Amino acid sequence: MVxxxxxxxxxxxxxxxxxxxxxxxxxGVIGMILNFLGLALLYVSLQAEFLAVVQIIVYAGAVMVLxxxxxxxxxxxxxxxxxxxxxxRGQGWRAGLVAVLLxxxxxxxGVVVPGRAEPWEGDFGGVVRxxxxxxxxxxxxxxALALVLxxxxxxxxxxxxxPPQRRRGARGEGGS
Amino acid sequence: xxxxxxxxxxxLPELILVATGILLVLLDLFTEQKRVLVYxxxxxxxxxxxxxIPGFGTxxxxxxxxxxxxxxxxxxxxxxxxxxxxxxxxSLEYVERRQIQAGEFYALLIFATVGMFLMASSxxxxxxxxxxxxxxxxxxxxxxxxxxxxxxxxxxxxYLLVSSATSAVFLFGISLVYGTTGSLALPxxxxxxxxxxxxxxxxxxxxxxxxxxxxxxxxxxxxxxxxPDTYEGSPTPISAFLITGAEAAGFAALxxxxxxxxxxxxxAWTTIFAALSVLTMTYGNVTAISQTKIxxxxxxxxxxxxxxxLVGLAxxxxxxTAAMLYYLLVYAFMTVGAFAVIILVANSGAGEExxxxxxxxxRSPFFAWALVIYFLSLIGIPPTAGxxxxxxxxxxxxxxxxxxxxxxxxxxxxxxxxxxxKVIRTMFLEEAAEAEPVRAxxxxxxxxxxxxxxxxxxxxxxxxxxxxxxxxxxxL
Numbered sequence: 001m002v003x004x005x006x007x008x009x010x011x012x013x014x015x016x017x018x019x020x021x022x023x024x025x026x027x028g029v030i031g032m033i034l035n036f037l038g039l040a041l042l043y044v045s046l047q048a049e050f051l052a053v054v055q056i057i058v059y060a061g062a063v064m065v066l067x068x069x070x071x072x073x074x075x076x077x078x079x080x081x082x083x084x085x086x087x088x089r090g091q092g093w094r095a096g097l098v099a100v101l102l103x104x105x106x107x108x109x110g111v112v113v114p115g116r117a118e119p120w121e122g123d124f125g126g127v128v129r130x131x132x133x134x135x136x137x138x139x140x141x142x143x144a145l146a147l148v149l150x151x152x153x154x155x156x157x158x159x160x161x162x163p164p165q166r167r168r169g170a171r172g173e174g175g176s
Numbered sequence: 177x178x179x180x181x182x183x184x185x186x187x188l189p190e191l192i193l194v195a196t197g198i199l200l201v202l203l204d205l206f207t208e209q210k211r212v213l214v215y216x217x218x219x220x221x222x223x224x225x226x227x228x229i230p231g232f233g234t235x236x237x238x239x240x241x242x243x244x245x246x247x248x249x250x251x252x253x254x255x256x257x258x259x260x261x262x263x264x265x266x267s268l269e270y271v272e273r274r275q276i277q278a279g280e281f282y283a284l285l286i287f288a289t290v291g292m293f294l295m296a297s298s299x300x301x302x303x304x305x306x307x308x309x310x311x312x313x314x315x316x317x318x319x320x321x322x323x324x325x326x327x328x329x330x331x332x333x334x335y336l337l338v339s340s341a342t343s344a345v346f347l348f349g350i351s352l353v354y355g356t357t358g359s360l361a362l363p364x365x366x367x368x369x370x371x372x373x374x375x376x377x378x379x380x381x382x383x384x385x386x387x388x389x390x391x392x393x394x395x396x397x398x399x400x401x402x403x404p405d406t407y408e409g410s411p412t413p414i415s416a417f418l419i420t421g422a423e424a425a426g427f428a429a430l431x432x433x434x435x436x437x438x439x440x441x442x443x444a445w446t447t448i449f450a451a452l453s454v455l456t457m458t459y460g461n462v463t464a465i466s467q468t469k470i471x472x473x474x475x476x477x478x479x480x481x482x483x484x485x486l487v488g489l490a491x492x493x494x495x496x497t498a499a500m501l502y503y504l505l506v507y508a509f510m511t512v513g514a515f516a517v518i519i520l521v522a523n524s525g526a527g528e529e530x531x532x533x534x535x536x537x538x539r540s541p542f543f544a545w546a547l548v549i550y551f552l553s554l555i556g557i558p559p560t561a562g563x564x565x566x567x568x569x570x571x572x573x574x575x576x577x578x579x580x581x582x583x584x585x586x587x588x589x590x591x592x593x594x595x596x597x598k599v600i601r602t603m604f605l606e607e608a609a610e611a612e613p614v615r616a617x618x619x620x621x622x623x624x625x626x627x628x629x630x631x632x633x634x635x636x637x638x639x640x641x642x643x644x645x646x647x648x649x650x651x652l
Contacts, residue, residue, distance in 0.1 A: 106381060136179050140239040144306045145292060147194060148313060149289045154201065155317030156281040159332075 004045035025071045029064060036060040048125040086102030177533035183238040186245045186344060188227040189253060196220025197286040202610065204279020212332050214268050214619075217282045227649060228253055235651065241361055242303050247648045249297035251501060252428045255508055256296070259421040260289045262512045266519050267413040268619040273579060276321050276411065285417065288314035290367040292421055299362040299436060301350045303428050308393065311422055312339045319410035319418075329407025338392065340429040346389025348519075353380030353437075354637050362437030369440030383441050386433055393426035397456035407475035412522060415471060416515035419615045420508040427485060427504060431497060434489065435652055442492055450490035454584050456481025461591040470518055470530050475509070477554060480592060481507055484585060487569045493578035498649035499568035502642055506553070506634055509553070513627030514550040516620050517543045524614045530599055535608025540616060545601045546624050551596040553631050556589050560624040561634035568642065 010035055036059045064119025093133035123129045134142055184191070184486065200213055205215070228250055235246040262284060271278050294307025316339070320332025338385070354360055356379040357368035369379070374651030388399065395403040407415045434445055460480025467473040485507075488500030520529065520543055526532035537544040566589065573582040634641055 010294065022249075029408055040429060055208075081335075108377075137240045138181050138302075140242040141302050141306055144310070147287070147290065148306060149311045151284065151310060151312045152289075153282065158277055158284075159317055159320055159323070 001045050004041055008038045008041030008045060011035070011041065014038075025075050026068075029067050029071055032067070033060055033064055036064070046125075047120050048130075050125055050127050050130045181236075181238040181565065183236070186234075186236060186238050187243065188608070189224040190290055192220060192224040192227055193286055193290045193293070195428040196224075197283045197290070200283040201279050204277075204283075210272065210278035211268065213278050214264050214280050217264045217286060218261055221257050224258050225254070237299070237403055242298060242300050244295075244297055244299045246297075246346065247651045249293075249429075250429070251505075251645070252296035252424065252647045253293055255505055256289050256292045256421055259417060259424070259512060261507050262286060262509075262516075262623050263413050263417040263421070264617045265623040266416065266512070266516045269523055269538050269617045270411065270519055271404075274322060274411065278541065281318065281321060287428070289320070289358060289421070292425035292428075295433075299432060300363070301353070301360045301433070301437075303366075304432065304464055305343075305346060307425070308342060308429065311425060311601050312343065315339075315414070317403055317462050318414045319406055320413055320415075320584065322409075324478070325408035325409070326580075327405075328411070330407075331406045335406045342392035342399070345385050345392070349382045349385025349387075350391055352378055352385060355459070356382065361430060363436045364612075367441055369438065371376070380441065380444065383438055383445065384437075387445060388428050389424055390433065391452060391486060394423050394430070394485075395479050396452045396482055396486060397459050398452075400456070400459070400479050403479060404472050404475040406468065408471045411621050412471065412515060412519050412528075415474070418420055418472070418514045419515075420511050423478070423482060424504045424508060427500065430489060431500070431652065435492065435497065445562070446490055449486050450578065451493075453483050453486035453490050453581065455483070455589045456486060457585065458591075461482075461588050461595075464592070464595045467595070468530055470521075470533070470599070472527050473530065473599070474514065474518070475508065476597075477592070478498075478511070480588065481554070482567065483588070484569055487573055487581055489584060490508045490581060491572050491578055493526060493576050494646070494649050494652075495575055496569075497573040497644070497652060498646045499565070499572040500569050501645045501649060502638075503565035505641070505645070506565040506631070509551045509627045509630040509634070510553045510560075510562060513624055514554070515629060516623045516627065517547045517550075520616060520620050520624075522616060523617075530602055531606075533599060534606040535601045536603040536612065538611060540614040542621075543614070543616065543624060546628050547603065548600055549628060549631060551600060553635070555596050557591050559632075559635045561631045561638070562644040564635060564638040566641070589637050 015031045015033070015035025015038055018085060019028045022028040022031055040052045040055040040060070043049075043055060046096060182295045192581065196217060196219075200217060202214060203213060204210075231245045232250060235244075237244055264282060267281065267285070268274075272279055273543070291307045291310030291312075291314065294303055294310065296307075298304050298307065316332055316336045320329050321337050322328035350360070353365060356376050359365055392399040392402075407419060410418070422444055433555045434442075438445065457480045460476045460478070460483055464476035464480065467476060480501075485500050485503055488496040488503070489495070520540070521532055521536065522528055523537075536547075549560060553560035556566040558564075566585065570582045570585055571584070573579065
């Protein structure tokens with residue numbers, strides 16, 4: 001299990017850094033797939049098998065295909081931006097200092113505190129239990145999440161879409 | 177297996193708002209008269225306000241303990257609905273002039289209000305987070321709606337980047353707290369703390385992450401850097417909405433998380449909040465002095481005011497909470513009012529520089545005097561509502577043996593006076609470039625009149641409102 005955890009977290013962190021570092025959108029998408037697979041491994045190590053499968057099918061599968069479509073349609077011919085982000089003066093060592101401080105604060109915590117050793121019993125992480133939790137205890141949160149997604153869709157449409165009366169050839173600048 | 181406590185009556189205010197939002201998007205397709213949308217939105221807000229009545233005075237935990245209906249939630253919902261109604265009113269003219277897509281604009285405003293409702297009326301970290309995210313996602317779009325204006329797009333992207341990073345911080349905090357206490361429900365977390373989980377360093381780290389995540393949302397000092405740019409670039413009604421509504425929602429979540437969930441760590445977080453409070457108010461006020469743009473001035477003033485409100489969390493008493501609530505109520509009205517005047521000046525063709533307010537006293541005496549009263553209230557000069565707001569915070573700090581904090585507050589109020597007076601001086605003592613009177617649309621006049629009456633009324637009869645607020649704070 002520790003091995004699973006190490007492998008999964010390494011994959012997730014590597015994938016996430018890949019997304020940040022990549023200059024080409026396609027590379028970013030590949031980094032993200034790695035990240036999703038790493039997360040799926042972590043879910044398996046936490047005995048959430050159903051969640052792991054869903055993570056792979058829905059995210060690494062369906063959502064990533066969508067991402068690839070968007071990347072292919074919008075940026076296939078676009079060159080990566082010539083200018084990278086301009087770092088602030090002293091940004092590097094300050095961020096490094098904070099990160100080191102945070103890690104030294106958190107690392108002993110992770111080592112000292114014993115984790116949960118014994119595995120969960122019963123159908124924890126199975127489809128039945130998962131579905132029951134989702135549609136009973138967490139029903140309201142589930143519905144609220146649906147609302148959050150709908151609002152996100154409205155927001156994207158309004159930011160990227162053009163008002164009908166001013167249809168021009170140029171692409172909207174809100175393509176995020 | 178059924179959901180325990182499936183109570184639709186007590187959830188009705190939220191449901192009505194969601195329905196109103198969806199209705200606005202649909203209605204937009206069928207009407208060219210965009211004013212209808214504002215009236216429909218106002219009707220929805222009013223209906224939601226009426227729907228609060230059945231839940232008044234009751235305390236209930238519904239929907240499998242995901243939603244908490246109590247007087248604190250009721251108080252904040254009234255504040256949010258008032259802010260939303262006023263934001264709808266001041267948007268009316270603005271949206272027409274700037275050719276913003278009206279249906280989505282008003283709908284997102286309503287949806288953001290639903291998010292604030294969730295933040296204020298849940299004792300479950302998961303739902304609080306979802307509410308926070310609902311407010312944030314609706315705000316990203318609202319802030320960036322002036323697509324031709326580079327500043328608006330910049331504001332939106334900055335807000336998106338900073339806010340999603342801080343959401344991650346908040347989530348990390350939730351996961352650490354969940355990991356140590358085994359629950360997302362704040363009362364259970366408090367029980368685990370009382371049972372001895374408090375000594376665990378993981379929980380302490382989790383508390384710090386939760387604190388940092390929420391401090392970003394209320395723009396407290398080291399976490400404020402997104403605020404001035406976002407508030408300056410976004411459409412002015414949205415600046416008003418975010419500064420008052422979203423900030424109040426952030427404070428509601430802070431109150432719930434720290435007073436209900438983590439009282440066992442109070443020794444640590446009161447010290448942190450006291451430090452944040454001093455830094456925030458001093459930074460906000462000192463930086464505001466040198467601003468030449470009115471919206472940036474209001475943004476830094478908002479940071480300073482957040483510092484005052486944090487005093488209530490630093491003292492962590494019932495009196496402190498009551499003072500916070502009172503101040504948030506007062507602050508919502510006086511700030512939206514001030515923004516109504518800013519919108520009026522911007523609509524009249526002048527820009528958003530402080531110098532554009534020259535001679536407003538001749539061009540539109542009513543609005544000029546209204547702005548004077550809002551500013552006097554923001555400084556905290558009697559007999560305005562802001563004075564009693566500050567007085568309550570002040571006495572709460574003294575009662576909790578934190579006189580030094582009260583002294584810092586007074587010093588800060590003095591520092592804040594010059595920049596407000598600079599605007600007043602510009603309005604009254606400098607001649608306008610053009611002397612013709614400003615045409616004021618009815619919607620702005622109404623918004624200004626309502627906020628003005630409330631600001632003065634809360635200053636003249638503060639006791640009744642304050643005793644109600646005491647009751648609300650006692651129920652936390």
